[in-house]
Structures are given as structure tokens and as C-alpha cells.
Amino acid sequence: MSKSKTPMSGLPGFRGVVARYMAPEPFVASVLCGFARLLTGVRAVWLGCVPENQPRIYFANHSSHGDFLLIWSVLPPDLRWRTRPVAAADYWQRDALRRYLAQRVFRAVLVDRVVKHFHASPLEAMDQALHAGDSLILFPEGTRNPERGLLTFKSGLYHLAKAHPGVELVPVWIENLGRAMPKGSLIPVPLLCSLTFGSPLTFERGEGKETLLSRARKALLALEPPGD
Amino acid sequence: MTTSETLYGIFGAVFSMLLVASLIGVTLKKLNHRLVPGVPPAVIDNLNARIQAWWVMVGLLGLGLWLGESGIIGLFAFVSFQCLREFVSLTHTRRGDHRTLLWSFFFFLPLQYTLVASHWYGLFSILIPVYGFLLLPISSSLGRDTTRFLERTAKLQWGLMICVYALSHVPALMALEIPDYSGRNALLMVFLLLTVQSSDVFQYVWGKLYGRHRLASSISPSKTLEGLIGGILSATALGTALWWITPFRPWQAAIIALIINVMGFFGGYVLSAIKRDRGVKDWGTLIEGHGGMLDRVDSITFSAPVFFHLVRYGWTV
Numbered sequence: 001m002s003k004s005k006t007p008m009s010g011l012p013g014f015r016g017v018v019a020r021y022m023a024p025e026p027f028v029a030s031v032l033c034g035f036a037r038l039l040t041g042v043r044a045v046w047l048g049c050v051p052e053n054q055p056r057i058y059f060a061n062h063s064s065h066g067d068f069l070l071i072w073s074v075l076p077p078d079l080r081w082r083t084r085p086v087a088a089a090d091y092w093q094r095d096a097l098r099r100y101l102a103q104r105v106f107r108a109v110l111v112d113r114v115v116k117h118f119h120a121s122p123l124e125a126m127d128q129a130l131h132a133g134d135s136l137i138l139f140p141e142g143t144r145n146p147e148r149g150l151l152t153f154k155s156g157l158y159h160l161a162k163a164h165p166g167v168e169l170v171p172v173w174i175e176n177l178g179r180a181m182p183k184g185s186l187i188p189v190p191l192l193c194s195l196t197f198g199s200p201l202t203f204e205r206g207e208g209k210e211t212l213l214s215r216a217r218k219a220l221l222a223l224e225p226p227g228d
Numbered sequence: 229m230t231t232s233e234t235l236y237g238i239f240g241a242v243f244s245m246l247l248v249a250s251l252i253g254v255t256l257k258k259l260n261h262r263l264v265p266g267v268p269p270a271v272i273d274n275l276n277a278r279i280q281a282w283w284v285m286v287g288l289l290g291l292g293l294w295l296g297e298s299g300i301i302g303l304f305a306f307v308s309f310q311c312l313r314e315f316v317s318l319t320h321t322r323r324g325d326h327r328t329l330l331w332s333f334f335f336f337l338p339l340q341y342t343l344v345a346s347h348w349y350g351l352f353s354i355l356i357p358v359y360g361f362l363l364l365p366i367s368s369s370l371g372r373d374t375t376r377f378l379e380r381t382a383k384l385q386w387g388l389m390i391c392v393y394a395l396s397h398v399p400a401l402m403a404l405e406i407p408d409y410s411g412r413n414a415l416l417m418v419f420l421l422l423t424v425q426s427s428d429v430f431q432y433v434w435g436k437l438y439g440r441h442r443l444a445s446s447i448s449p450s451k452t453l454e455g456l457i458g459g460i461l462s463a464t465a466l467g468t469a470l471w472w473i474t475p476f477r478p479w480q481a482a483i484i485a486l487i488i489n490v491m492g493f494f495g496g497y498v499l500s501a502i503k504r505d506r507g508v509k510d511w512g513t514l515i516e517g518h519g520g521m522l523d524r525v526d527s528i529t530f531s532a533p534v535f536f537h538l539v540r541y542g543w544t545v
Contacts, residue, residue, distance in 0.1 A: 041313065043513050146323060182323050189329040190309075192317040192512060226507055227320070 025105045033073035036066065040180060040193040044074035048199030049170060051076050055135055056168045059157055061150055061220060062139035063178025070177055071137050074195055084129050085137040088113050109136065123159055130164045146183055148227055150220060153213045161203040161212060168200035169216060173223035196223040231412045234473055238418060239290050249279045277517025293414055301399045305341040310521040311391035312337065314511040319383045324371020328364050328384060336360050337392050344396050347403040356393040361385055390529050397532040406475050406543045415473040416539065423467035423485050424492040424531045431459025448500040460489045475543050484538055488531035495530025
């Protein structure tokens with residue numbers, strides 16, 4: 001998906017303003033975000049940073065399809081348009097509605113989870129987004145995790161951090177959404193969710209893959225509330 | 229006086245008190261350092277947030293009463309729903325409990341309040357303690373996950389008892405048939421809420437002004453002996469002064485007020501112990517300055533059933 005085809009790509013000037021306010025997508029997005037906030041009573045705790053308009057990679061634990069929407073919904077609207085979730089192409093391209101939501105409303109960066117040559121295509125799309133000055137929402141576990149804690153991280157986070165050393169990596173712990181709408185259940189339980197934004201990490205020169213990934217994983221795990 | 233005249237009078241008095249409280253709050257904010265040296269601004273901001281939240285809460289209660297019995301039932305069903313949300317959000321559950329949680333939120337909670345509305349006391353009083361108690365673990369067991377099974381089941385049952393069963397005794401007061409008191413039951417509810425909630429406020433004020441001796445810092449760092457005694461005695465005096473809106477004699481009102489205030493205190497105490505165990509300060513963030521809904525009504529959950537039974541066995545036919 002190319003960025004210039006979407007109406008919310010931050011076009012400058014009058015046409016950009018018109019495109020933003022006349023298009024139905026921002027309205028659809030606000031409604032969805034409002035609904036997500038109402039349903040989950042979500043509370044954002046900006047522990048280690050504040051919302052800022054600069055390219056960032058928000059990386060979070062993954063337990064529900066609604067994860068990125070929740071992160072999206074607590075971002076201030078002007079940041080929301082510049083923050084693009086990275087999502088699985090096989091899920092979001094299944095029907096017209098999902099394609100519309102993913103491409104036009106969320107401006108998702110869709111990645112193919114089953115592609116053979118992993119290093120080529122998925123990272124390229126994320127790369128372009130960061131180059132354009134957008135932020136990303138990334139789930140480095142790569143799949144939904146029904147248990148507490150974290151699975152091992154995929155290496156995408158490392159490659160992006162290395163290619164964009166100025167980009168801040170912000171850990172975001174999502175609490176309770178996986179319990180509210182677990183894998184394979186239709187009706188959500190109205191639990192209260194919270195998002196904790198930790199201190200940003202940045203790529204350190206010459207840092208190896210394992211070091212960065214384990215640093216990122218530890219930073220995210222540190223935000224998990226204590227189990228009982 | 230008719231019931232509604234009395235209600236207008238009482239709400240007028242409460243709103244006047246809130247007005248005075250707001251004026252004090254604003255003045256304190258303005259003169260913070262000159263007037264009360266050593267009080268951190270955060271305490272005053274919190275006080276003002278609390279007062280503002282009281283305006284909203286008293287306003288909502290007034291609205292519910294104005295709408296009549298169904299308004300009150302709707303209001304408390306919402307309070308229960310919010311409390312149960314906060315409770316379960318802080319309680320460990322597993323995937324196998326999902327269906328049980330759905331039953332709790334979308335079946336037992338609405339049914340309990342439907343029973344309140346239908347005045348079916350027999351089933352109202354056993355729905356959750358007996359049928360919820362037996363049926364919910366069946367649902368959990370069908371999730372085929374035995375990890376910490378008893379603990380999960382017990383916690384959920386406890387949440388339902390506190391947040392739904394106990395709280396539903398407040399609107400259930402509307403169904404009691406008391407000789408020479410018909411049509412005035414809303415006042416009984418006002419007596420309970422005003423007495424117990426004022427106890428919380430008095431404990432806060434006495435504690436802030438004269439609190440020296442901590443009660444148990446491991447459970448609730450802000451509770452002091454001075455606050456406890458001053459608060460409960462003040463609220464009991466207020467309850468006694470309200471005897472004329474109840475079917476009680478003044479001395480009966482005094483004893484009942486004392487009992488519900490002591491129960492209310494322990495409600496807050498027990499629920500604080502649970503919060504400390506879970507490592508949190510508040511149940512939620514719904515009510516600015518107070519924390520969550522359950523932080524505000526914790527005292528009601530413990531006093532409402534006792535008050536209900538005292539009235540039911542002492543004053544109904």
C-alpha cells in the first residue's frame with residue numbers, strides 16, 4: 001500500500017486540511033476509538049515519556065486483535081494520524097470491510113506473515129513509513145500470546161532500529177485486553193484495560209541483534225503489573 | 229411534609245453543604261501557604277477534586293430519586309456493573325473463566341436487579357449466594373482448566389457478593405412494607421447513604437485535622453484513630469438527627485447509625501486489605517479524587533445488607 005493514496009497522509013496546506021476533514025475515515029476512526037475507550041475504560045499511563053510528534057516505534061505485548069486500536073485510541077488525534085499499526089496481511093485482507101479499515105482508516109502497514117523471503121518485503125513497507133516521518137505500532141512477538149509474560153521477539157524490531165537509529169523505541173504494556181476478548185471468543189467481558197508507556201530506548205551504535213532485542217524485551221516486561 | 233418535600237429539603241441542605249465545602253476548597257487553594265503552612269498543594273487539589281466529584285454523585289443520586297424506583301434501580305445496577313468491572317480487572321482469571329465472567333456480568337447482575345424491581349424477596353436473597361455459588365463453578369469447570377481453580381472460583385464469587393449482591397440491598401429498601409411509612413422508603417435509602425457516606429467524609433476531615441495515631445499503615449496509610457472515632461461519632465450524630473425521616477425513634481436511629489457506620493468503616497478496611505494485596509492504591513480512576521467506583525461505595529457494600537435486615541426484621545409486618 002502506498003502512502004500517497006490515502007487521504008490522511010499529512011498533505012500540507014489547504015487541500016490537506018480539506019482532505020482530512022471531508023473524508024469519512026477520520027470520523028470512522030474517532031467512532032471506533034471512542035467505542036474502544038468506552039468498552040475498555042482504558043487508562044493510559046505515560047510513565048517514561050509523553051506523547052510527542054516524532055517518529056517512534058511503539059512496541060507492545062500482543063494478546064488480542066484489538067491491541068493496536070487501544071494504543072491508537074489513547075494517542076492524541078494529531079499523533080494518531082501519523083502512527084501506523086503493523087498488522088498481519090492475511091487477517092486484514094480477508095474481506096472488503098477489513099481491507100477498508102486497515103488501508104484507509106488505520107493506514108496499517110500490512111505484512112505477510114507467511115512470505116518465504118522474510119527479510120525483503122515486510123520490513124521495506126515499515127522502513128518507508130519511518131522514512132516518511134510516521135510512527136509505527138509493532139508487536140514484536142509476532143503472534144497473539146494467551147499467557148502472561150512475553151514470547152521471544154522477532155528480529156524486525158532490531159532491523160528497523162538499526163536502519164533508523166534516531167527513532168525512539170517506546171515499550172507499551174497492554175493489560176487486560178487479552179482477558180477481555182481472548183482468542184476465539186465472540187463476546188468481550190467488560191474489563192478495564194490499561195496501557196503503560198515506558199521510557200524510550202534507542203539503538204546504540206554497534207549493538208547486536210540479541211542485545212537490543214533482549215533489552216527491549218526486558219523494558220517491556222518491566223511494565224507488566226505483578227502477577228498474583 | 230410529603231416525601232418529595234422532605235427530599236427537596238434534604239438535597240437542598242446537602243447542596244448547601246457542598247457549596248460551603250467548595251468555597252472552603254477554593255479559598256484554601258488561593259491562600260494555601262499563608263493559611264495552612266505545611267500542607268502540600270496536592271492535598272488541597274485532591275480535596276477540591278473530591279468536592280467536585282461529590283457534586284456529580286449527589287446530582288446523579290438526586291436524578292435517580294426524581295425518576296423514582298426504576299431510576300434508583302438503574303443507578304445501582306450501573307454502580308454494581310462498574311464495581312464488578314473494577315473488581316474483576318484486578319483479580320486473576322484465566323481463559324477458562326471467560327464464560328463464567330460473561331454469565332456474571334450479563335446474566336446474574338441484570339437478574340439480581342430485575343428481582344429487586346419485581347420485589348421477589350425470596351429469590352433476590354438467594355440468587356447469588358446459592359445459585360450463583362453453584363452454577364458459576366460449573367461453567368468454569370467446563371473451561372477444563374484446573375490451575376488455581378478453587379481460588380479463581382472463590383474470588384469471582386466474592387466479587388459478585390460484594391459488588392452485586394450486597395449493593396443491591398440499597399435499592400431493595402424500596403420494596404420493604406413498613407406500616408405507617410408507605411411511599412416514604414426513598415427516605416430510608418437517603419438515611420443509609422447520607423449516614424454512611426458522611427462517615428467517610430467525617431473520617432477524612434477528622435483524620436486530616438487531628439489524625440496522629442495510624443491505625444494500620446500496612447492496610448490503609450491514611451486511616452487514623454482520631455479520624456475513625458471522630459468520623460463515626462459525627463456521622464452517628466448526623467444519623468440520629470435524621471430520625472424524623474425514618475420509621476425509627478431517635479435512640480433507635482442512633483444505634484442503627486452507629487452499627488452501619490462501624491460496618492461501613494470495616495467495608496473500607498477489608499477492601500483496602502484486598503487492594504494492598506494486589507499492590508494498588510485505588511480500584512480504578514472513574515471518580516476524580518476518590519479513585520474508582522468501588523473506592524466510593526466500599527462502605528455501602530458492608531452496611532447496606534445489615535441495614536436492610538435490621539429494618540426488615542424490626543419494622544416490617
